[in-house]
Amino acid sequence: MTETRDHTVRRSWTPDGGQDVILPDHAARWLYSKTGLTEMSTPAAPDSALVAGESALPDAARSAVAAVVGPEHVLLGREDRLGRAGGLSYVDLLRHRGTGDLPVPDAVVLPADPEQVAAVVAVCAEHGVGLVPFGGGTSVVGGVAALRAEHAAVVVLDLCRLDRLVSVDPVSRLAVLQAGVVAPEAERMLAEHGFTLGHVPQSFERATIGGFAATRSSGQASAGYGRFEDMVEGVRVATPRGEWRLGVAPASAAGPDLRQLVVGSEGAFGVITEVTVRVRARPAVHRYEGFVLDGWTRGAEAVRALAQSRVLADVTRLSDPQETEVAFTMSGGWKTRLVRGYLRARGVAEPCLLVLGWEGASTAEIAARRRAALRVLRGSRPVSLGTAAGEAWRHGRFAGPRQRDALLDRGVCVETLETATYWSTVDDLRAAVRGALADALTEDGRRPVIACHISHAYETGASLYFTTLVPRDPDDPIGQWKRAKAAACQAIAGTERPLGTITHHHAVGVDHRPYLPGEIGELGVDVLAAVKRELDPSGVLNPGKLTG
């Protein structure tokens, strides 16, 4: 049990609020020349100057919640409430540095187990208090914003004490994990039984099992292990109308698959307290390697061929020329110069980095799968960079988010967004989003760097993940972000027939709500609202997200 754990959390990607990833000088110089970035005053350190107002939680509700979890697990202090105020998007980080409005919860509640969660949900429904389920707090779409909506108060339900591996069925390869288990802990506990989940999103170090389910998360190795929804065999959910359990078989025709209605429900229908997941034997061997393909179109075609021949590596990741340039620049040094020279000598005009990673039971198994993939790849004339390049990616696979803090310090507006579409639309979608971002962010001498990669490939299509770097608008940083986000979303979903999904793995939260009707229809939104009314009649669960 974790009764003695320190429950303080900070709203920055680096665990201590400082920077363990420093932006190297050569990278800063490159940004200066590319984007028009200039020296800028460093904004305040996170939370240093913020005020958390008085808690508006009514005494009766507070007493009732305290009676469930114990008074020591109802946190009202400034640090505790700020630590669960919103997620970790660029605007959330800005808000924690004193820019814009930051909704702060009226209390943080720490239940011990699913039964306490159910009881707290019931108390909140009875007292009309908004409740925001909170795992790792890594949402980048406002998914854990402490919005009150029409309620007098809102509490954050931090699931950190639901940190147990409940059971393992080694024959069926199933594990029941509590919702608050963070991914590395899940892997550590499963490893004791010889198993792995294999779910490795960029937020891996902080994100939780419940969060993965609530947001339809997808990990970097989704080609091998599947999206999180593919791993979910069962769920236990605390709704205002009582507990709900789903999942009795790997597949069923007993009506619609309601598990898939819970997965992606973002806490709006109930609080996910336990997830039954499919696990796999821990891989004994892995092999990650890098290749370079010449040009985006050839690269995307290669990934499509791998997907449609069903020989994708477990990790299959293609950077466009811009992202490849960023990657080369960030690493810098003589090795990168060597690579650039090598590629020039091979006649590669527009290098696109392709990382392939295999994990398996034996070297022979991996060798066989690798052979099949390389056979398909051959026509695309890949230039091998060997395992060093693959391992370099693997080593830095979680560094991206942390770099945000360092970039923010240097005055850079850094944001990511992602979408997915069918193969025949991939090029159009990439061009449309790039164009929209460039238009929205090129102003007053500022020029964006827009990088893109495919990190999740399917037989019928792929995800596109964009990273944008641009000097912060010193006068209106929130407005700058809003304009860019709106432009990108319009490009993706603003036409009568959307070019792609408004989000492939970041969920809806607050930011994507305006685009949901375009994707699932007004009828789809009505259906979600009907389900919410049925399960959460007083509308206390995660106000303002998904269905509102």
Next chain:
Amino acid sequence: MTETRDHTVRRSWTPDGGQDVILPDHAARWLYSKTGLTEMSTPAAPDSALVAGESALPDAARSAVAAVVGPEHVLLGREDRLGRAGGLSYVDLLRHRGTGDLPVPDAVVLPADPEQVAAVVAVCAEHGVGLVPFGGGTSVVGGVAALRAEHAAVVVLDLCRLDRLVSVDPVSRLAVLQAGVVAPEAERMLAEHGFTLGHVPQSFERATIGGFAATRSSGQASAGYGRFEDMVEGVRVATPRGEWRLGVAPASAAGPDLRQLVVGSEGAFGVITEVTVRVRARPAVHRYEGFVLDGWTRGAEAVRALAQSRVLADVTRLSDPQETEVAFTMSGGWKTRLVRGYLRARGVAEPCLLVLGWEGASTAEIAARRRAALRVLRGSRPVSLGTAAGEAWRHGRFAGPRQRDALLDRGVCVETLETATYWSTVDDLRAAVRGALADALTEDGRRPVIACHISHAYETGASLYFTTLVPRDPDDPIGQWKRAKAAACQAIAGTERPLGTITHHHAVGVDHRPYLPGEIGELGVDVLAAVKRELDPSGVLNPGKLTG
């Protein structure tokens, strides 16, 4: 277009209502000795003596429907209405032979396209007329029973004229098929573009794309091609509140996956008019072969090992000793005697037939996959029967349902049911269902033969499919079936925690409704009802199925 097509259909598995599959004498003798079957009077030929009462469809509704589809596409004749009265379960077949109550629709409506479907749905909603969507009519769970519920009349909406391949996207490997396309036609039309769907359930010859989606169908090659829900990329649905389209990307985190709410909705939320499916390159090569494993436990362990090593053949099918015995007996002849002798000589005490079938682009690809599978299989000491046994299965893969007509003629009560569960429960579930069926059906000198197979294997579990043969109770054939069905369902789902799902690929229909709350909870049923109220406020769609 199909304006000139004969729209007559018969409620028997064999297309012309006759028997193209005759029960061989040696098989009948075996049934006599095993089950206590005796010569029994042949029941009436299907529909010969049935009366279809006056149509209760109000004139106003009939005129309104006729205005949409044309009067010639509103069928009121006896043959047309009887031909869409119910599905093809054992009790449906009995009813068409004059036993029990057969609900007959008041009219059959034949819309030409999705727009007409939407208009007919609107008319029915306005006039309060029940509407049963009808594809191949192969439901074995009452899914297309023409129930009126609280409505004054009920029409069957036969989708046979929605028979087009709307479009193919060869880059994304997507095809849009209208709901009424029967599976062989889908394959024929896709083959012209070099593609296949690969969905091959036992009802393949008659079942439709819309029916596959509405029932969460699973084909015999599900290990290779996936369940039908895995193939669905998008749907177009005619609801009483308007048309609803879903599907803009292969995967999304934009809230719950509502496609999975439509797939399996059995026409209760709307009429599926188009389905966008993932297609694959047509396989150039196939190899089917047979093996025998000694004993059920060893066999199931072998299939589990294949699934968990992720080297399942595209078709992977294990018969238990009883089903293997039935298969050997039905084929009969000197070849079977040879096989029996061969197995005895190899010391096989309880033969369990394992059929493995691979389909692929090249002999080399199949050889590699086969090698990987046989490596895993080696520990289970398989006895190879070669490709002859595999091809024999492939040749007869759709014969099972047709055999029903012949068996019915000989006085046999023949019914199938299926479920699925996690691997650690597979043996318990098989034993429980076998026990329940044996108890319910052993009476008055009648003894059932209960055969079982695994036809769909997953990493975490498998389906179990049971076939029961028992002499018909001449005095109460419907009651005999009901008792057996209830006993089996109780064994699967009657305990506080269900042993498995009430249906792995036959859907809920009428027969499984009582067991739905046990599987998805009362909350789950309430959620489905809330969705139905939202989309079908007057409750006219497929009355009495799924949510009622």
